[in-house]
Amino acid sequence: IHVVGSALVIVAALLGLFVNAWWFLAMPLVGYGFAWVGHFFFEKNRPATFKHPFYSFVGDWVMYKDILIGRIRF
Numbered sequence: 001i002h003v004v005g006s007a008l009v010i011v012a013a014l015l016g017l018f019v020n021a022w023w024f025l026a027m028p029l030v031g032y033g034f035a036w037v038g039h040f041f042f043e044k045n046r047p048a049t050f051k052h053p054f055y056s057f058v059g060d061w062v063m064y065k066d067i068l069i070g071r072i073r074f
Helices: 002-018 021-043 053-068
Strands: none
Touching: 002 021, 002 053
C-alpha cells in the first residue's frame, strides 16, 4: 500500500507541474492516505506519522527506493 501511495504522489506532482497546480493538494492525501490505510487495516498498528512526522516521511521514501532497486521484495 505504501508503494502505491508513493507512486501516486509522484504522479500527482507531475500532474501538478504539467496539467494543473491543484494536483499538488492531492499529494499529501494520497501519500499519507494509502500509508495510513496500510497501517490501520493491514498491519494493525499506528503510523509513525503522529509521533515522528519527519522520520515517517523520509522513511516512506527510503522504503520506496529500496523496493525500486530490489533491496525489499515487492
